[in-house]
Amino acid sequence: MTDPKVSIPEALNALSAGLVLLSAFAMVATRQVRGVVRFFVIQSLLLAASCFLLGYSRNSNHLWTLGAITVAAKAVAIPWILRRLLPGEFYERREIAQAINIPASLLLSLLLAILSEFLVGPLAAASIDSVIRINLPIGLAGVLIGAYSLIARREAIPQLIGILAMENGAFFAGIAIANELPLIAELGVAVGVMLIAVVTGLLSRNIGQTIGTTETGTLSELKEEATPWR
Amino acid sequence: MIQTISYNVMQVVFILAFAPLYAGVLSRFKEIVQSRRGPSILQPYRDIWKLFHKDQILSEETTWIYLLTPYLVFVIPIFVAILIPVLTDFPLVFAFMGDMLAGGFFLGLAGFFAALAAVDTGNPYGPMGASRTRMVGFLAEPVFMIVFFTVSFVAQSTIPYIVQQKWIASPGAFFAPAHILLLIAFLMLILAEGGKIPVDNPTGHFELAMIDESKGLEFSGRGAALMKWGGQMKFLVLACIFLNVLVAPWGLAHGPALFGVILAVPLILLKIFLFAIVLVVIESSLAKLRLFRISEFLGAAFITAVAAMVTSIFPGAQT
Numbered sequence A: 001m002t003d004p005k006v007s008i009p010e011a012l013n014a015l016s017a018g019l020v021l022l023s024a025f026a027m028v029a030t031r032q033v034r035g036v037v038r039f040f041v042i043q044s045l046l047l048a049a050s051c052f053l054l055g056y057s058r059n060s061n062h063l064w065t066l067g068a069i070t071v072a073a074k075a076v077a078i079p080w081i082l083r084r085l086l087p088g089e090f091y092e093r094r095e096i097a098q099a100i101n102i103p104a105s106l107l108l109s110l111l112l113a114i115l116s117e118f119l120v121g122p123l124a125a126a127s128i129d130s131v132i133r134i135n136l137p138i139g140l141a142g143v144l145i146g147a148y149s150l151i152a153r154r155e156a157i158p159q160l161i162g163i164l165a166m167e168n169g170a171f172f173a174g175i176a177i178a179n180e181l182p183l184i185a186e187l188g189v190a191v192g193v194m195l196i197a198v199v200t201g202l203l204s205r206n207i208g209q210t211i212g213t214t215e216t217g218t219l220s221e222l223k224e225e226a227t228p229w230r
Numbered sequence B: 001m002i003q004t005i006s007y008n009v010m011q012v013v014f015i016l017a018f019a020p021l022y023a024g025v026l027s028r029f030k031e032i033v034q035s036r037r038g039p040s041i042l043q044p045y046r047d048i049w050k051l052f053h054k055d056q057i058l059s060e061e062t063t064w065i066y067l068l069t070p071y072l073v074f075v076i077p078i079f080v081a082i083l084i085p086v087l088t089d090f091p092l093v094f095a096f097m098g099d100m101l102a103g104g105f106f107l108g109l110a111g112f113f114a115a116l117a118a119v120d121t122g123n124p125y126g127p128m129g130a131s132r133t134r135m136v137g138f139l140a141e142p143v144f145m146i147v148f149f150t151v152s153f154v155a156q157s158t159i160p161y162i163v164q165q166k167w168i169a170s171p172g173a174f175f176a177p178a179h180i181l182l183l184i185a186f187l188m189l190i191l192a193e194g195g196k197i198p199v200d201n202p203t204g205h206f207e208l209a210m211i212d213e214s215k216g217l218e219f220s221g222r223g224a225a226l227m228k229w230g231g232q233m234k235f236l237v238l239a240c241i242f243l244n245v246l247v248a249p250w251g252l253a254h255g256p257a258l259f260g261v262i263l264a265v266p267l268i269l270l271k272i273f274l275f276a277i278v279l280v281v282i283e284s285s286l287a288k289l290r291l292f293r294i295s296e297f298l299g300a301a302f303i304t305a306v307a308a309m310v311t312s313i314f315p316g317a318q319t
Helices: A008-029 A033-058 A061-085 A088-092 A102-125 A130-152 A156-177 A183-211 A216-222 B002-033 B043-052 B064-083 B100-120 B125-155 B160-169 B177-193 B221-247 B258-285 B291-313
Strands: none
Touching (some): A008 A033, A008 A102, A008 A130, A008 A156, A008 B177, A008 B291, A033 A061, A033 A088, A061 A156, A061 A183, A102 A130, A102 B291, A156 A183, B002 B064, B002 B258, B043 B221, B064 B100, B064 B221, B100 B221, B125 B291, B177 B221, B177 B291, B221 B258
16 A cells, blocks of 8 residues: 555656556567567656656656656667568567467466565565655566566567566666666666667578578577478 | 435436446447447437337246346346445445445356356357356456455455545555556456457357357347346446446545535546447457457456556555
């Protein structure tokens, strides 16, 4: 239960926290590559909204800048880069062959969310700030669920989105704890994330051009003396 | 005392009177969104009127279950309507007679008899629809339970009148992740229970694809009218629970003055019609799921509900 004296921006931050968690689940549950990217954009926009709200309530220019960087890098640049690098048919692809099917994946990511509440709960309970109490466990859940989808997905782009979702989760926890990180670090992270997108996008484009698929799950067949080429 | 009893009667009359209108408005909205004209919003009233004036035909195979079911399906939403806040946000005389769990049991009883009656007729489509409804039902049950437990945990009460006060108490409680996730889970539950589009197509006329509709195929005359009206009331009651108890009790009457209660009627109608627009947008933008994908849909609802529970019960979430 939340403190009755929560201010409106902080209450709205809680709203966006709930939706961030939901979009993390949605990214695990979506089959279509395009859908995964779309939910990632939604999650990044929610993250930016949280930045703006906290920036407003804590009077921190730093968080405002951070929100703007998030929108520019994750909601605009990364989808654009991926769209430019990969032909449209990768986005239309459905029924991604996953290592674990979707209902089981959802249950596992639910367990991860419970785990993160369980781990961070006592830590967050020690804090008086309601923002920390909400953002910390949900941010950790975002990191764990992103890492999980990195393992369970077998298609290059959703795996990339998994990495980026991990970053989103860490970011979401971070904005609650640290008001004044040096801006250069945040810029570095934003550029780094874009570089990851470019490198992975180029790599999977080349792989896709050479062997006609971007399913990383079947890439192990390409190992040295393994099965003859079919 | 007399006053609160009369308000309770007003709530029941509200549900009785406006349930067909709501069904009519929903279908009309949907037709408009899909750029067709559609029937008048009063069409459900005309259908019910027409059915009441037709003869009821009984198959030789049926038993008392078939005769009893339409009455049960009709009466049970009325029972639930006296337990929940429809027009007022202060507890009425029967408010403490049963809680939300009792409401769930009542609706479950109606569903149980409707399924039995469908099997009772011997029509091959009836049992098929009944078994599919049961499938949706038992997948929806855990979601309902988790939503119910979380709500009662957060509000420290299971009486709907007390629960709704929790959400207006503070913006912190209203926007808490637990509340938002609960709302989404319950919305998915309403779509499943009300036979709306991602789960079931209420306007479909193909028996093999029906889920909810095929249970009522064998009913005729008065029975069909009561089944139809009861189904519409059940949906309106669910919408009232969703809007008045879970979303927010805006527009409800605060004090025992008669004027306030009468003023609440148009306000609640407005709120419910706004909800209808949301439902129509959902229904028009999604495709009906394959039968075996329904478990995934309700699985997602379950995950959302459990996530709501998780964010509300661990020590970090509490003050």
